[in-house]
Structures are given as C-alpha cells and as structure tokens.
Amino acid sequence: MAEPAPEVVLRADGVTAGYGGPPIIEDVSLTVLAGKITAIVGPNGAGKSTLLKALSGVLKVSRGEVHVRGGKTTNIPPEKLVRHGLGYVPQVSNIFPDLTVRENLEMGAFTRRRGTGARIDELCELFPDLAISLRRRAGMLSGGQRSMLAMARALMLEPAVMLLDEPSAGLAPLLQSALWEQIEKIAATGVGICVVEQNTRRTLRHAHWGYILVLGRNRLDGPAQELLHDDSVVELYVGRMS
Numbered sequence: 001m002a003e004p005a006p007e008v009v010l011r012a013d014g015v016t017a018g019y020g021g022p023p024i025i026e027d028v029s030l031t032v033l034a035g036k037i038t039a040i041v042g043p044n045g046a047g048k049s050t051l052l053k054a055l056s057g058v059l060k061v062s063r064g065e066v067h068v069r070g071g072k073t074t075n076i077p078p079e080k081l082v083r084h085g086l087g088y089v090p091q092v093s094n095i096f097p098d099l100t101v102r103e104n105l106e107m108g109a110f111t112r113r114r115g116t117g118a119r120i121d122e123l124c125e126l127f128p129d130l131a132i133s134l135r136r137r138a139g140m141l142s143g144g145q146r147s148m149l150a151m152a153r154a155l156m157l158e159p160a161v162m163l164l165d166e167p168s169a170g171l172a173p174l175l176q177s178a179l180w181e182q183i184e185k186i187a188a189t190g191v192g193i194c195v196v197e198q199n200t201r202r203t204l205r206h207a208h209w210g211y212i213l214v215l216g217r218n219r220l221d222g223p224a225q226e227l228l229h230d231d232s233v234v235e236l237y238v239g240r241m242s
Contacts (some may be wrong), residue, residue, distance in 0.1 A: 006033040008070070009085070009161040009192035010055070015064035017054035023062065024050040025216040031209075032161050032192040037183065039207035039224055041200040042237060047216040048196040049091065052163045055194070056088035057081045069160050083111060087154035087162040091169055094150035097139030101130055101149055104138050108153035116156070123152045126185060144175035148182055161192040168197060180206050200237060204228040212237050 010032035018024040025047040032038045040048050053059035055066055057078045066074045068084045078088060096104050102120065109116045124131035127148050133141065138149060147167050154162055167183070168176040176199075184206060187193050197203040204210050207224035212233065220233065227233050 006035055007160075008032070009034050009068065010194060011067045012051075012055060013065045013067075015051070015054055015061055015066060017050060017059050017061050019059070023216065025054065025213075027064070028213070028216070028218055029064075030194075030211050030218075030221070032194045033208075034160065034192045035187055035190045036208040037187050037193045037195060037206060037224075039203045039210040040194065040196045040213055041203055041210060042213035042219070044198070045215075046213040048213055049165050050216075051213065052088065052090075052165050052194070052196055056086065056163055058088070058090075082157050082159070085160035087157065087159035089150045089154050089162065089164050089167065091165040091167075095138045095146055095153065097137070099138055100135055101138055101141070102134040104149055104153050105130075105156055108156035112157060119156055119158070123155055126155075126189075127152050127182065142175075143171050144179060147171070147179055151182065151186065155186065155191070159191060161194065162186065164193065164195040166197055167195065168199065168202075176202065201228065 008031055012028060012030050015028045016023045016026045028051055040051060042048060050059065054061050057076050061074050065072060068086050071084060073081055073084050076084065096107060105120050105123065106116060109119065129145050130149060130152055133145065141149060168179050171179060183193060195203065204224040204227055210221060210224040210227045211218060212220040220227065
C-alpha cells in the first residue's frame with residue numbers, strides 16, 4: 001500500500017512584493033511539504049530573503065496569495081501568523097541576547113497557555129547544547145548555539161512550517177554541518193522547512209526540493225539532487241566548487 005502524500009503546509013501562488021518601489025519578487029510560487037526541506041537558492045540580489053519576509057507577513061504582498069495548512073494567510077501580521085502554524089527565523093535579531101536561554105524559549109511560547117516547561121524539555125532533547133545552557137545569557141552563546149536557540153524558540157509553538165533565513169551565515173564549516181544535522185532532525189519530526197541560503201551546493205545536498213530564484217522570479221525548480229547534478233544548473237547557479 002502506497003504511503004500517503006505529505007501534507008502541503010505552505011503554498012505561495014504568484015506572490016509579488018517589494019519595498020515601495022518596483023517589485024523585488026514577482027509572480028513567485030512555491031510549495032513546502034510536511035517533513036521535507038525546501039531550499040530557495042540563487043544569486044545575490046535574487047530576492048530570496050524578501051520572499052521569506054513576504055511569506056511571514058513582515059513584508060506586504062501586493063499580488064498573489066499565501067496559504068499555511070490550507071488557510072489563506074496573505075498579509076497576516078507575523079505576531080498573529082504564528083497561531084496559524086508558521087515559524088520564522090530571520091538572519092539577524094533572532095534572539096534576545098540579554099535574556100537567558102530559558103527566558104528566550106519562554107518568549108517563544110508567548111501564546112501558549114500551558115505545557116511550556118514540557119515543551120522546553122522536548123526541545124532540550126532535540127538541542128542538547130541548549131539543555132546545558134538554560135541559565136546562561138543568550139548573548140554569551142557561540143554563533144552556532146545562537147542559531148540553534150533561534151530555531152528552538154520558533155519551535156516552541158510547534159509550527160507546521162518553519163522559514164529559515166540563512167541560518168548558517170557566518171558559521172565555520174564544521175558548525176554549518178552541525179546546524180544542518182539539527183535542521184534535518186527538525187524536519188524528521190514532521191515540520192516543513194523552507195530555507196534560504198547562499199551556499200547553494202551544501203543546501204541542495206540537504207534539501208528534498210529546490211527552487212532557483214533569479215532577479216525575483218522562479219527560474220527553475222525540481223528535486224534538489226537533480227538540480228545539484230544538472231550540468232546547466234551547476235554552471236549557471238551553483239559553481240564548480242565542491
């Protein structure tokens with residue numbers, strides 16, 4: 001008997017957005033499945049981070065629609081969008097450095113009525129480095145630990161889909177590998193992951209599906225491994241570096 005198809009946890013249809021002038025992204029569509037990693041890659045200036053801001057409600061969508069778990073969420077403010085099952089981890093300003101690790105996690109549960117302590121315990125199993133640092137001020141954490149704390153905080157409300165904007169930026173290669181291990185563990189719990197990264201090759205290695213964004217538009221999409229090994233894609237968008 002065939003396994004049921006994974007649930008579509010995020011769908012964008014023809015999304016156009018910008019910052020008041022000409023659109024930065026135009027007519028972009030994508031789908032994120034539960035338990036799968038979807039990568040958005042492409043050259044600098046392609047509009048990748050802008051797309052995540054539009055999907056997360058940080059930036060107004062001027063045309064097109066966004067749906068989370070089948071419900072329309074276009075232009076719902078971020079603080080309300082979390083109730084619909086979407087978690088967003090921006091590249092910067094994604095933790096509270098003056099609060100402890102535990103306090104950061106508690107802040108991530110701001111709409112949760114009960115079970116906060118139990119959820120922190122669950123996430124400490126997923127992120128062992130955080131378990132031994134709960135009382136430390138978050139600003140004292142390493143770059144890799146900060147990235148993990150930011151993801152853990154977004155997971156406090158048990159989102160169906162999580163948007164990650166360049167989570168490995170500034171990390172040494174060894175720490176990037178550890179971070180990707182954590183991202184894969186998160187996906188294995190059933191959360192759909194949509195990740196923007198500059199390191200196209202590494203990202204496609206870990207992803208299930210990839211979208212290549214160029215000048216604010218969908219250029220290509222397909223199974224990540226096929227994109228990674230497509231000579232034309234490698235030549236134009238990935239590069240020959242291993």
